[in-house]
Amino acid sequence: xxxxxxxxxxxxxxxxxxxxxxGVDSAVAAARAxxxxxxxxxxxxxxxxxxxxxxxxxxGCCTIEDSRDARRAADVIGxxxxxxxxxxxxxxxxxxxxxxEYEAGRTPNPCLRxxxxxxxxxxxxxxxxxGFDAVCTGHYATVVLNEDGTRELHRASDMAKDQSYVLGxxxxxxxxxxxxxxxxxxxxxxxxxxxxxxRGLAVAKKPDSxxxxxxxxxxxxxxxxxxxxxxxxxxVDEAGTKVGTHExxxxxxxxQRKGLRIGHPAADGKPRYVLDISPVNNTVxxxxxxxxxxxxxxxxxxxxxxxxxxxxxxxxxxxxxxxxETEVTASLADGELTVAFAEPVRGVAPGQAIVLYxxxxxxxxxxxxxxxxxTAEQGATA
Amino acid sequence: xxxLDHAATTPMLPEAIEAMTAHLxxxxxxxxxxxxxxxxxxxxxxxxxxxxxxxxxxxxxxVLTSGGTEADNLAVKGLYWARRDADPRRxxxxxxxxxxxxxxxxxxxxxxxxxxxxxxxxxxxxxxVHPDALREAIARxxxxxxxxxxxxxxxxxGTIMPVRELADVAAEFGVxxxxxxxxxxxxxxxxxxxxxxxxMTVSGHKIGGPYGIGALILGREHTPVPxxxxxxxxxxxxxxxxxxxxxxxxxxAARLAAERREEFAREVGALRDELVAAVRAVAPDAILGGDxxxxxPANAHFTFPGCxxxxxxxxxxxxxxxxxxxxxxxxxxxxxxxxxxxxxTDPDLARGTLRxxxxxxxxxxxVAAVAGAIGPAVERARTxxxx
Numbered sequence: 001x002x003x004x005x006x007x008x009x010x011x012x013x014x015x016x017x018x019x020x021x022x023g024v025d026s027a028v029a030a031a032r033a034x035x036x037x038x039x040x041x042x043x044x045x046x047x048x049x050x051x052x053x054x055x056x057x058x059x060g061c062c063t064i065e066d067s068r069d070a071r072r073a074a075d076v077i078g079x080x081x082x083x084x085x086x087x088x089x090x091x092x093x094x095x096x097x098x099x100x101e102y103e104a105g106r107t108p109n110p111c112l113r114x115x116x117x118x119x120x121x122x123x124x125x126x127x128x129x130x131g132f133d134a135v136c137t138g139h140y141a142t143v144v145l146n147e148d149g150t151r152e153l154h155r156a157s158d159m160a161k162d163q164s165y166v167l168g169x170x171x172x173x174x175x176x177x178x179x180x181x182x183x184x185x186x187x188x189x190x191x192x193x194x195x196x197x198x199r200g201l202a203v204a205k206k207p208d209s210x211x212x213x214x215x216x217x218x219x220x221x222x223x224x225x226x227x228x229x230x231x232x233x234x235x236v237d238e239a240g241t242k243v244g245t246h247e248x249x250x251x252x253x254x255x256q257r258k259g260l261r262i263g264h265p266a267a268d269g270k271p272r273y274v275l276d277i278s279p280v281n282n283t284v285x286x287x288x289x290x291x292x293x294x295x296x297x298x299x300x301x302x303x304x305x306x307x308x309x310x311x312x313x314x315x316x317x318x319x320x321x322x323x324x325e326t327e328v329t330a331s332l333a334d335g336e337l338t339v340a341f342a343e344p345v346r347g348v349a350p351g352q353a354i355v356l357y358x359x360x361x362x363x364x365x366x367x368x369x370x371x372x373x374x375t376a377e378q379g380a381t382a
Numbered sequence: 383x384x385x386l387d388h389a390a391t392t393p394m395l396p397e398a399i400e401a402m403t404a405h406l407x408x409x410x411x412x413x414x415x416x417x418x419x420x421x422x423x424x425x426x427x428x429x430x431x432x433x434x435x436x437x438x439x440x441x442x443x444x445v446l447t448s449g450g451t452e453a454d455n456l457a458v459k460g461l462y463w464a465r466r467d468a469d470p471r472r473x474x475x476x477x478x479x480x481x482x483x484x485x486x487x488x489x490x491x492x493x494x495x496x497x498x499x500x501x502x503x504x505x506x507x508x509x510x511v512h513p514d515a516l517r518e519a520i521a522r523x524x525x526x527x528x529x530x531x532x533x534x535x536x537x538x539x540g541t542i543m544p545v546r547e548l549a550d551v552a553a554e555f556g557v558x559x560x561x562x563x564x565x566x567x568x569x570x571x572x573x574x575x576x577x578x579x580x581x582m583t584v585s586g587h588k589i590g591g592p593y594g595i596g597a598l599i600l601g602r603e604h605t606p607v608p609x610x611x612x613x614x615x616x617x618x619x620x621x622x623x624x625x626x627x628x629x630x631x632x633x634x635a636a637r638l639a640a641e642r643r644e645e646f647a648r649e650v651g652a653l654r655d656e657l658v659a660a661v662r663a664v665a666p667d668a669i670l671g672g673d674x675x676x677x678x679p680a681n682a683h684f685t686f687p688g689c690x691x692x693x694x695x696x697x698x699x700x701x702x703x704x705x706x707x708x709x710x711x712x713x714x715x716x717x718x719x720x721x722x723x724x725x726x727t728d729p730d731l732a733r734g735t736l737r738x739x740x741x742x743x744x745x746x747x748x749v750a751a752v753a754g755a756i757g758p759a760v761e762r763a764r765t766x767x768x769x
Contacts, residue, residue, distance in 0.1 A: 041696070082696055129766035130693055 014133040016040045016179060019119055020073060020081070022066030024196050024203045025138030025182060027073035031199050032181035033136045034077050040136070042074035042081040045123065047090040048214065069203050076200050086122055093117035095214055099227045102250040105277035106351025109166070109321065110212055112365070116169035116303070124177055134179045139163045142183035143175055144361075151175045153305050153362040157184045165318050168355035168365035169303050221251045221259075233282030235262060238275065238291065249282050255292055255347030262286070275373075293344035293374040299337040299354050299366030308332060308364070315356040315363060317341075319348055330356060337366045344374050384703045384751040386657075388588075388680060388741030389537055389565060395590035395635055395742070402592055402631035412624045413615060422626045429633035436633075436640040437584065437599055438573030445598045445616045446624060450564040450585035452609070453598035454484035456620060457560040457581040458531055460606020462492050465528040465558070467607065475500045476519050476530040476557075478543075479724035480509045484583075485531055485562055486720070498528070502724075508673035509536050509725045513547040517554075524555045532559065534566035534582070538708040538721045538737055539672030540681030542570055549578030558604060564588050564596075568639030569647055569678045574599045581606075584636070586628065590742060591635030595628040642742075650740045651679035653749055657738055658682050660753035665760045671722070671735065680740040683708060685727070686760055689734040693763035698736075701755040703748075708737030730768060 016038045018030035034040040044067045067083055074081035094113050101108035124135045140156035141164040153175055156162040161182075170178065185192065189208075196204035215223045228250055235244035244262040246252070256274040266272050266288070273292055276285035302308070312331040317339065319326070327342035339354060348371050356363040385393075394402075410422030427441070434441040447453045458475070465472045477489050479502040492498035501519055503511045511532050520527050530552055535542045545561055552559035558580030566572050568589045574582050581604060585596040598620075600606070605619065612621030639646075661668055661684060671683030686694065691707035698705055708719060718732035738752065 041700070080696070080699055082692065084692065126693075126766045130697060130762050 014038045014179075015131060016134050016136045017123070017127040017132045018042050018079070018136040019123060019138075020044050020070035021138070021209075022063075022069035022073075022203065022206075023138065023209060024193060024201070024206055025140075027070070027077075027138070027201050027203050028192055028196050028199070029136055029138040029181040030074070030079065031077045031196075031201065033179060034079055036181070038136075038179075040077070040079045041132070042070065042077070042079050043123070044070040044081070044083045045090075045118070046083050046085045047087055047094075047118075069206065073201050073203055076202075084123070084126070086118060089122045090114070090118055090214075093122075098212075098214075099224065101351050102224050103228055103279060104351075105249060105279040107253050107349035108351045109353050110214070111166045111321065112169050112353050115167055120170055120174040120178060124174065128177065134177045136179040136181060138182055139167055139180050140182050140185065141167050141180050142360075143178055143180060150306060154183075155357070155360040155362075156182070158188075161185070161189065163321075164357075164362050165321050165323075165353075165355050168305070168318075168353060168362050170305065171303055172306050175305065224248070224250050231282055233284070235260065235284045235286055237266070237272075238285065238287040243272075243286065246284050249277050249279055249284050252277050252284050254349035260286060289346070291373060292346040294341065294346070294348040294371045295344050295374050296338070296340040296372040297348060297354065297368050298370045299339065300335065300369045302332065302335065302337050302364055302366040304364035305362045313358075315358055318355045318357065319345065319352060319368075325357070328356070336369070384748040385743065386703060386705045386738040386740060386748055386752065388744070389737065389739035390706055391587045391593070392590055392741040393743055394587075394592060394631070395638055397638060398591050398631040398635040401634045402627045405627035405630045408626070410626065412626060413613060422624075425626050426624050426629050429629040432633035433584075433597060433636050436636040437567070437582075438575045438577075439582075439599045440575075440602070442602060442617070443574065443599050445600050445620050446629060447596045447598055447620055448594055448622075449596040450482075450562065450583050450588070451484040451596075452620075453583040453585070453596045454482070454560075454562055455488045456598050456606055456609050457583060457600075458485055458488040458529070459492060459496075459609055460619065461529045461558055461560065461581065461604065462496065462498060463607035464605060466496075469525070471526050472528040473498050474523070474526045475528055476503055476516065477501070478503050478505060478509075478511045478532045480505055480536050480538075480541075480721045481531065481533055482537055482562055482564070485533070489531070499526075503530075503532070505724055507725050508676075509539055509541045509721055510673060510676070511543055511548065513544060513551045516548050517551045520551065520555045520557055524557070527555070527557045529580075530557055530559045532561055534561045534563035534572065535570065535678050536672065536721060537565045538719060538735075539683045539725075540565075540678040541672040542566070542676045542678065545577050545579065552580075553578055558601075565678060565681075567636070568643055569680055571643070580604050586632040586635060589635045589639040591632040592628045595625055595632045597632075646742065647679040650742075650744060653744055653746065654679060654682050654738075654740055656746070657740070657749045657752055660749060661756050664753070664757035668760075669731075671737075680744075682738040682740075684736050684738075685722070685731055686734045686736065686763065687731060688767065689760060689763035690766065690768055691733060691735045693766050694734075694736050694759050697759040697762055698752075698755055701751070701759070703751055703755055706737045706739070708735050733768060734763075 016033050018040050020026045020042045071081050094110050098108050098110045127135050140161040142154040144152040155164045193204050211218050231248045234242045237243050252274045254274055270288050272286040275287045275291050316325040317328040328339050330339045350368050352368050353365050355365040410418035412422040412426045430441045430444045433444050475498045489500050493500045504515045534545050549559050560581040561579050562583045564585045567584050580601050582599040587593040610621050615621050669685040718729045722732035
């Protein structure tokens with residue numbers, strides 16, 4: 001496949017709904033869209049039924065303070081601004097799913113889920129119904145319009161800031177109504193902040209948000225424990241010998257080393273890592289780091305950015321929001337993607353998304369179902 | 383722009399602006415004894431007399447506040463504390479469930495922090511409290527009632543309450559009745575003496591006066607415990623240096639509101655009727671909120687089934703029409719209107735509300751703008767549905 005050079009979006013004015021979190025990126029994105037001549041309306045998504053008054057640290061979002069920050073930015077840009085309550089949809093489609101995935105022993109990425117189900121579904125649908133042409137966000141990614149009218153999603157111009165991974169779930173129809181004004185930014189985050197400052201946006205100095213927005217204190221395990229309760233079970237080694245106990249298998253992530261609380265060292269004295277989580281018998285399997293090496297995987301629920309590829313193809317793949325690229329061979333059969341890595345990779349967990357790229361172009365994404373371990377001669381473990 | 387949100391705030395009258403600006407350049411604390419103070423005090427007292435005359439009260443019954451919210455808080459909390467101090471059995475507060483949040487939240491606070499038992503009076507489907515309902519609630523245990531509070535006219539759906547009849551019932555039992563009359567002044571006859579109320583809230587910026595000033599019209603026999611303590615101004619009930627220019631302007635606005643009320647009600651009422659007819663012509667399933675007859679002449683409230691009020695607001699805003707969903711906001715998040723819920727409206731339906739409120743600057747062009755925009759807006763909002 002040939003890659004067309006990135007083009008600027010259409011120049012005729014569009015009615016744009018800018019999702020404004022209260023952070024600096026989405027504020028600058030909305031400002032740029034307005035400056036480009038589009039008819040921009042700001043909207044802050046209220047995603048929590050009981051929002052906190054103030055942000056604590058860099059974590060969390062959707063506090064009343066964030067909503068006020070977004071409103072203030074919209075006022076400075078000079079665009080209308082509204083708050084839309086999508087808390088119920090967010091709870092059903094993102095938070096409950098997040099808990100259910102962990103409960104099933106998988107490691108979900110709620111940001112992808114939010115982009116797929118909330119920002120470019122619930123929000124986009126409502127926007128289109130109300131007469132808007134596009135939803136604009138502060139993501140760092142690029143939409144390319146081909147001469148034949150099709151659209152492609154590409155990595156941001158600056159790979160260091162690229163967020164195309166969390167947008168890999170968008171199909172072409174969603175992309176047709178997506179606008180990412182920060183995508184072609186070659187400047188650093190400091191320069192985005194400087195631009196915000198120059199535009200008079202008070203959020204210029206606001207800290208970036210990290211982690212999962214609906215877990216305000218950053219304590220994912222505590223959050224899961226409060227939802228799922230304690231469920232004591234065994235920690236076993238690769239041979240099945242009990243080496244410790246845990247208070248809930250859902251609290252572990254494949255590749256995790258800390259917090260295992262195994263009283264005695266392994267026979268070889270080497271550190272142990274979580275290799276496998278089995279919710280059926282509530283067991284966590286641990287072992288040496290080498291056992292984490294994955295040579296391949298299968299992934300389900302693929303979403304293609306354009307037409308689904310046929311036959312076997314060579315791609316680069318990204319497995320985590322801030323992960324590097326890895327060379328893969330992938331093929332699609334019966335809605336299931338089979339992926340082989342050129343070199344083994346570590347810390348791949350079912351539930352994570354794999355996003356396939358052709359150069360800078362996002363080909364599609366799928367949810368990892370099973371992984372193949374190099375040391376597991378009998379094939380897949382899940 | 384078609385500004386149809388006068389119930390939120392209405393443009394200041396030129397006469398009020400003139401009075402205010404004239405006094406902004408004059409120095410003087412109305413509590414000072416020297417010539418400058420005396421001059422300021424004269425302005426304040428003349429303003430108080432004007433306000434009293436416009437509202438059917440005595441000058442000494444006018445307690446100036448920072449606005450409607452403060453007056454409501456002073457009435458509800460202050461009368462509760464005073465009545466309970468006089469007799470500790472008096473902990474029951476009777477309130478209509480359709481009150482403005484300045485009353486509702488004050489009443490809730492009393493329940494949470496001051497041991498009050500709040501009883502919400504039943505309302506009919508138009509949001510009206512019937513005198514019999516008040517009688518029943520008081521008579522159940524008259525000695526335990528601290529106060530009752532029922533607004534004069536509802537800010538969302540425009541229904542006018544039978545204030546005189548309610549006050550008669552309260553008076554029978556010696557219970558003080560407070561009414562928030564913020565929306566009523568200038569639209570319906572408001573005569574404090576004739577009403578029989580113990581206390582009544584009024585506000586400046588809803589009647590063409592300035593922001594940041596209001597008053598509690600307070601019968602002389604009532605001495606609420608202050609919310610604001612300090613220099614002892616305003617009968618020791620409300621301390622704080624008076625805003626002389628605002629008092630002067632508020633007084634002018636109140637005088638003009640009273641003088642022009644009949645003409646205003648007639649003219650704006652006719653415009654409102656046009657607006658209602660125009661909306662019904664394009665959206666026949668729109669439900670008119672509030673009492674069809676006993677309502678504020680400037681208020682038109684609609685429920686559009688299957689629509690989100692927020693969506694309609696956005697679309698009309700984009701079309702240059704300013705109106706309101708009329709419902710309460712938490713961080714800008716729309717909640718189903720507590721007023722509609724109290725009238726027994728289905729919660730989903732209660733999310734599809736719009737309030738158009740007219741005022742002294744409203745024109746036929748404003749109505750025409752709504753007539754032109756509301757059809758497509760309702761169609762789009764219905765497509766967007768309820769999220």
